[in-house]
Structure formats: C-alpha cells, structure tokens
Amino acid sequence: MTGRSRAVLIILLLFLAGSAAAPFLPFPDPLTIDLDHLKQPPSSAHPFGTDSKGRDVLSRVLHGGVISISVALVAAAVSALIGFSVGLVSGYFGGKTDTVLMALVDFLLSFPSLLLAVAISVVLPPGIYSVMIALSVVGWTSFARLVRGHVLTLKESSFVEAARAVGCGHMRVLVRHIAPLCLPLALVMAGIKLGGFVLAEATLSFLGLGAQPPAPTWGAMISASRAYIITAPWTVIFPGAALTLTALCFNILGEELRGRFELKGLREG
Amino acid sequence: MGRYIIKRVLLLIPVLAGITFVAFLLLKAIPGDPVLNLVGERSSPEIIEQLRKEIGSDRGLLQQYAGYLGLLARGDFGRSYHTNRDVLSDIAAKLPNTLRLALAAMMIAVPLGVMAGCAAAYHKSGALAAAVEAFSVAGVSVPIFWSGLLIMLLVSLELRLLPPSGTGGLRFIILPAAVLSIPAMATLARVTRTAVSEVLVMPHVNTARAKGLTATRITLLHVMKNAIVPVVTIIGLDFGSYLNGAVVTETIFGWDGLGRFTMEGITMRDYPVILGCVIAGTVLFVLVNLLTDLLYHYLDPRVRLYDRKK
Numbered sequence: 001m002t003g004r005s006r007a008v009l010i011i012l013l014l015f016l017a018g019s020a021a022a023p024f025l026p027f028p029d030p031l032t033i034d035l036d037h038l039k040q041p042p043s044s045a046h047p048f049g050t051d052s053k054g055r056d057v058l059s060r061v062l063h064g065g066v067i068s069i070s071v072a073l074v075a076a077a078v079s080a081l082i083g084f085s086v087g088l089v090s091g092y093f094g095g096k097t098d099t100v101l102m103a104l105v106d107f108l109l110s111f112p113s114l115l116l117a118v119a120i121s122v123v124l125p126p127g128i129y130s131v132m133i134a135l136s137v138v139g140w141t142s143f144a145r146l147v148r149g150h151v152l153t154l155k156e157s158s159f160v161e162a163a164r165a166v167g168c169g170h171m172r173v174l175v176r177h178i179a180p181l182c183l184p185l186a187l188v189m190a191g192i193k194l195g196g197f198v199l200a201e202a203t204l205s206f207l208g209l210g211a212q213p214p215a216p217t218w219g220a221m222i223s224a225s226r227a228y229i230i231t232a233p234w235t236v237i238f239p240g241a242a243l244t245l246t247a248l249c250f251n252i253l254g255e256e257l258r259g260r261f262e263l264k265g266l267r268e269g
Numbered sequence: 270m271g272r273y274i275i276k277r278v279l280l281l282i283p284v285l286a287g288i289t290f291v292a293f294l295l296l297k298a299i300p301g302d303p304v305l306n307l308v309g310e311r312s313s314p315e316i317i318e319q320l321r322k323e324i325g326s327d328r329g330l331l332q333q334y335a336g337y338l339g340l341l342a343r344g345d346f347g348r349s350y351h352t353n354r355d356v357l358s359d360i361a362a363k364l365p366n367t368l369r370l371a372l373a374a375m376m377i378a379v380p381l382g383v384m385a386g387c388a389a390a391y392h393k394s395g396a397l398a399a400a401v402e403a404f405s406v407a408g409v410s411v412p413i414f415w416s417g418l419l420i421m422l423l424v425s426l427e428l429r430l431l432p433p434s435g436t437g438g439l440r441f442i443i444l445p446a447a448v449l450s451i452p453a454m455a456t457l458a459r460v461t462r463t464a465v466s467e468v469l470v471m472p473h474v475n476t477a478r479a480k481g482l483t484a485t486r487i488t489l490l491h492v493m494k495n496a497i498v499p500v501v502t503i504i505g506l507d508f509g510s511y512l513n514g515a516v517v518t519e520t521i522f523g524w525d526g527l528g529r530f531t532m533e534g535i536t537m538r539d540y541p542v543i544l545g546c547v548i549a550g551t552v553l554f555v556l557v558n559l560l561t562d563l564l565y566h567y568l569d570p571r572v573r574l575y576d577r578k579k
Contacts, residue, residue, distance in 0.1 A: 110284045112554045114513035118535065119291055119547045199412050203275070203517065206414050207535055229422055236422075236488055240415030248410040255406060 005256045006035075013247040015242075019065030027059040030216050039232040049234040054148060057235055061242045064216035068205070069246065071128050071217075072197035074138065075135035080190040083143020088182060090144065091151025092174050102148070105141045113138050114203060121209040131210045135200055139193065146189055147182050154178050191257045195250035202243050218243040277559050281552075288381035288551050292544040293337050342559030351533075351558075356545040360527065364549065366436060367526035371511040371518065373446035374453065379504060381500060382454040386461025386500075387488065401458055408455020414517040417448040421521065445522040449514045453507040460503045464496035471495070498569050505561025512550050 028046075034054030035192045042049045048057035090101040102262065108116070124130035134262040155178065163173050205219025213220060218239040225235035328336075340347075346356040389401035424444060425433035469492060476493045483507050515528030523529070527546055532539065534542030 031312065042553050065532075068386065106280075107283060107287060110280075110511045110555050110558065111288065112509040115531075115547045115550045115554075116530070118516075118543070119288070120542055122535065122538075122540070123291065123294065197412060199410070201512075202412055203414065205519065207532060219412075219414075222418070226418060228428055229418055233422060236415070236418050240412065240419070244411050244415065247412070248407060251406050251410045 002256065005253055008045065008249045008252045012246070012253070015065065015246065015249075016069065019062050019069065021060065022062035022066070030055060030060040030063040031214050039228060039235070041232075042234055046262055048238040049232065051221070051235045052228050052232065057221075057238050060216040060221060061239050062216050062219060064239065065242060065246070067128060067215065067217045068198065068201055068219070068243070071135075071201045071210070072194060075132050075139060075201065076133065076190045076194050076197045078136040079139035079193075080143050080186045083140035083145075084147050084179075084182065084186040086140065086144040087147025087149075087186075088151055088174060088179055090149035091150040092155055092178060094169070098148075101144070105144055108138070108141050114200070117200065117204060118207065118209065119251070121204060125211055126209055128211045131201055131204050134204065134209075135197060138200075139197065142193070143186055147186055150182050150185055151178055154181055162241055171222055183260075188257050188261050192254040195247045195254055198243070198247045198250060274559075274563070277562070281555055284547070284551065284555055288548055289338060289341060290334065292548065293334050300575065325535065326542060330555075341548075346545040349534075349542050350539045351537045351542075356541045359542075360545050360549050363526050363530050366524060367515050367519070367528060370442060370445055370449065370515060370524055370526055371508065373442050374449035374511055374514075375504070375507075377446055378450035378453040378457060378507070381450075382457030383461050383500060385454070385458040386463075387460045387465050387493075389458065390465035393466070402463065405455045405459035405462075408451050408458075411451065413448050413514055414521060416451060417445070417518055417521040420448055434521075436523070436525040441522075441524070445518045445524050448522075449511060449518045452514065454511055456507065457500065457503055457508075461496065461500050464499045465492055468492050468495045498565060501561060501564055501568060505557060505564075508557040508561075509554050512554060 032055060034050065037046075037050050037054045039052055040046055040050040040054075046056050046058065048061060051057055051060070086101055086105075090098045102261070117138050120134040120137055121130045124133060160173060160177060163177050168177070200211065200218035202217070202222075205217040206223045208223065210219060211217045213224070221239040222236055224245075225239075226231065229236050329498075344357050346360070348355055349359070385401045385404070389398040392398055421433050421444060424430050431440055431444055474487065474491055477487045482491075512528075515526060516531050517528070518524070519526045519528035520532040527549060530542060531550075533539070533547040534546060
C-alpha cells in the first residue's frame with residue numbers, strides 16, 4: 001500500500017468513525033428546528049453554521065454520513081452478491097442459461113443508468129430502501145460480466161476436471177471450487193465501485209428520491225439549501241465537501257485496487 | 270453490415286418493451302382508483318362497474334398494457350398532471366435544448382480531455398502527468414450538483430461574469446456545459462492516457478520516429494489512429510452520462526431541456542412527464558450507442574461487428 005492510499009484510508013476511517021459516533025457525541029440534534037438561529041454563519045457554537053430551519057449543519061453532515069455511506073455500502077454489497085451469483089451460474093453452465101442471463105445484462109446496460117434508477121425509485125415508495133434497490137438493480141451487471149469472464153477461464157482448468165473426476169457434483173464444483181476463486185474479484189470490483197455508489201446515492205437524494213426529509217442526507221441537504229446559496233452558502237458548501245471528500249477517498253482507494261489487481265479492462269463509469 | 274444494423278435496431282424492441290412495461294406498472298402502482306376519482310365515492314356500484322368497462326380497467330393486466338402501448342405508438346404520452354400540456358410535444362420542444370447542451374459539453378470535454386490524456390502519456394513523470402492523474406480521479410468524485418452550484422456562486426453571483434440561469438445563447442450555455450463536461454473530461458483524460466501509452470511503446474512508433482517524421486505527424490497519424498477506438502467508446506458511453514448529468518445541470522442552471530423537465534416531473538410526482546422523459550432518454554441513449562458501434566467499423570476495420578460474441 002502506498003503512503004498516499006494509507007493517508008486516504010486514515011482520513012476515510014476518521015470520517016466514518018466521526019459519522020458513526022455522532023449520535024453519542026455532544027452535538028446538537030440534527031433534526032431540532034431553532035427558529036431563533038436561522039442561517040447563522042459558521043461560529044464556535046455552530047462550526048458549519050445553521051441551515052434555513054436553524055438546524056446545526058455540522059451535526060447534520062455527520063449524521064447524514066451514516067445514511068449516505070451505509071446506503072452506498074448496502075447497494076454495493078447487494079450488487080456484488082447478485083452479480084457474483086449470476087456470473088457464476090452464467091459462466092459455469094453456459095448455453096441457454098448464459099444466453100438468457102447475458103441478454104438481461106445487455107438489456108439493463110442499454111438504459112442510461114440514472115434514468116433507470118429514477119424510474120425504479122419512483123415506482124417504489126420513497127426512502128432509503130428504494131434507493132438501495134434501485135442502485136442494486138442498476139449496479140449488479142458489471143459484477144456479473146466480470147465474474148462470468150473469470151469463470152469461463154476457470155472451468156477449463158485441470159483442478160475442475162479433477163474435482164469432477166473424483167465425483168463432485170456441479171453444485172459442489174461451483175460452490176466449493178470455483179466460487180472461492182471468484183470472490184476476491186467481486187470484492188475488488190465492489191471496492192472500485194464504492195465511490196460511484198456514494199455519488200449515485202447522493203444524486204438520487206438530491207432529486208428527492210432518497211431518504212425523505214427531515215432525515216439528513218448529503219444530497220437532500222444540498223438540494224434543500226440550493227435556494228439559499230447566496231444568503232447561506234455554507235449550507236451548500238459543507239455537505240457537498242463531505243460528499244466529495246468521501247467519494248474522492250473511495251475513488252483513490254479504488255484506483256489503488258484497480259492498479260494492484262490490474263483490472264484496467266473494467267468498463268469505465 | 271446491413272444485417273447488423275437491422276439486428277441492433279430490432280434489439281431496441283425488447284428495451285422499449287421493458288421500459289414501457291416498467292412505466293405501465295408505475296402508472297398502475299399510483300395510489301387511488303381512477304374510476305372512483307371520476308364518479309366520486311358515493312356512486313352506485315352499477316355505475317362504477319359500467320365505467321370500469323368503458324375505460325377498460327376491468328380487463329386483464331396484459332390487455333391494459335397492450336392498450337397503453339397502442340397509445341404510445343400513436344404518440345400519445347398523456348398529459349402532464351400539473352400543466353395539462355401534451356407530454357410528447359413538450360419533450361419535442363425541449364429535446365433540442367438538451368442536445369445543444371450535450372454537444373457544447375462534448376466540445377469542451379473531448380478536445381481538452383484527449384489533449385490532457387495525450388500530454389500525460391507523453392510526459393510520464395512530471396507535474397503535468399501528476400496534475401492530469403489528480404484531475405482524472407477528482408473529476409469523477411465531485412458531484413456535479415455541488416460543483417455546479419459552487420461555480421455558479423463564484424462566476425455568476427460573486428464575479429458577475431455570466432448569467433446564473435436561463436436558456437439562451439453562448440453566455441447562457443457556457444456554465445452548464447462546463448459543469449457537465451467535468452466528469453466526462455476526467456474519464457476521457459484517463460482512458461486516452463492509457464490508450465496512448467499502450468501505443469507509444471509499439472515498434473511502429475519507433476520506426477516513424479526513425480524515419481524523421483515530425484512529432485505532430487506521429488501523434489496524429491501513428492499514435493491517435495491506433496488509440497482512438499477506446500477513446501471513441503468512452504465518448505459514446507459518456508453520452509449517457511450527459512443525459513444523466515443533464516437532469517442535475519439543467520435544473521441548477523435553469524436550462525429549459527429534457528433534464529429539467531424530468532426533475533420537474535419528479536418533484537411534482539407528475540408521472541406522465543417522468544415516463545415520457547425516461548422513454549425519450551432511453552431511446553436517445555440506445556441510438557447513440559448504436560452509432561458508436563457503427564463508428565468502430567470505420568475507425569478500425571479489424572473490428573468485426575457481426576460475430577463479436579465469444
């Protein structure tokens with residue numbers, strides 16, 4: 001691990017720890033409306049200022065971090081799991097199963113990703129679970145392609161032949177012999193994509209499709225403060241800075257992973 | 270070639286069927302019974318039953334879907350709940366603005382991104398390469414709805430150089446196009462750098478140098494020609510990100526296009542508008558991807574379109 005990635009990792013962990021610990025630290029409640037202190041600029045009482053309803057921005061940024069990052073983590077994990085399973089089955093069994101599953105992947109990839117996520121999230125009741133579902137439906141395809149490709153090469157290896165020869169069934173070969181070799185690949189890919197998931201969650205929240213107000217999420221905070229950009233720019237700057245910093249940290253670590261595992265050929269974006 | 274195009278155009282059918290089916294389910298999932306809305310809750314069951322037959326809501330789900338497809342085929346995307354205007358004609362009016370914005374963003378992103386990527390590939394170690402590398406990570410990490418607001422705050426509200434919002438000529442398009450171009454430029458710079466560095470070490474580039482060709486000539490004819498396929502792929506794929514980004518950018522800068530229309534639809538829960546925009550965006554995206562694939566064939570005749578599948 002390079003010095004840079006180590007520094008990035010430390011920043012990220014500090015930030016995550018701060019977010020996770022926020023409910024237990026002496027911060028003002030992120031939801032308490034204080035009409036006497038609307039749009040206060042940053043001060044010692046409110047280091048990030050207060051928003052248009054007098055709520056403490058620092059507290060909201062930290063509490064929002066928990067929601068934003070956990071939604072992204074869950075979406076990445078679910079995407080990886082679906083893509084991993086589909087890729088295994090598709091690559092190992094081949095034939096019609098493969099054709100149908102890969103047609104589904106091609107089908108999903110032929111939508112602009114955000115519009116597809118928007119279409120899914122408007123069908124579902126608004127909230128963080130809808131965002132998780134929408135991001136997972138959009139996100140699993142690249143995992144499936146990657147794992148499938150790996151399985152295609154693995155299943156020709158002699159250890160698979162040997163396992164078959166000693167009488168292992170297909171399920172056993174797939175689960176005990178091939179899956180463990182593909183798992184790291186899916187995990188690396190999930191690491192590379194985390195930054196993208198964080199941004200996608202924020203974009204859906206910005207569009208009003210994520211966690212509903214008054215719950216603090218970075219995207220929703222920016223969206224709600226947009227109208228006050230002239231009179232209270234800090235209400236836009238700080239949530240956005242937290243979001244950018246998080247996405248940047250995840251993306252730098254992702255770069256490191258990409259370089260280390262030589263996944264250059266992965267589809268961009 | 271012709272067969273390939275036909276096959277690809279036919280592939281549009283399942284994609285459109287899929288998106289319209291999602292759209293249809295969405296319309297069905299909206300709470301409230303349209304019949305009850307029409308006659309009021311106190312009507313007699315006979316009248317309700319009769320009306321159900323008339324508007325066809327007593328039919329099976331698939332039959333209703335077929336009816337919906339029929340409407341779409343006739344260009345009837347419904348009317349906005351909010352403005353009661355025809356959705357399709359609104360889309361037709363706003364689409365050119367979005368295309369104009371996407372094109373402007375491309376005109377910024379493509380030359381700058383490709384040049385930055387080339388420069389970084391030529392000078393591997395140095396401040397320039399480091400800057401390009403930093404930009405290629407930072408550019409995809411900054412959410413455009415945030416960078417857009419900050420740039421607007423700085424350029425329009427503090428320095429008062431350009432108008433903060435509105436649809437119009439060059440003065441209005443610069444800011445949204447610049448913001449929209451950032452992530453695309455970052456991706457393009459990275460892909461170009463990788464592609465060009467891979468070509469630079471090939472023997473034919475050495476030969477060209479040995480022959481005494483000028484650097485410009487080598488870059489354009491010997492390097493870029495070989496590095497262009499991945500670059501074009503990204504330019505094509507990025508069109509999708511322009512569509513995605515347009516929703517946010519147009520909203521922030523008040524640009525009267527498809528993206529802002531989508532956002533208005535979402536905010537107002539104006540389902541016909543959301544559906545119309547999603548369908549229009551998808552068709553556009555699929556068509557651009559098709560064009561990109563066809564372009565490969567001309568850029569690199571070795572690419573065979575017909576049996577690319579393993």
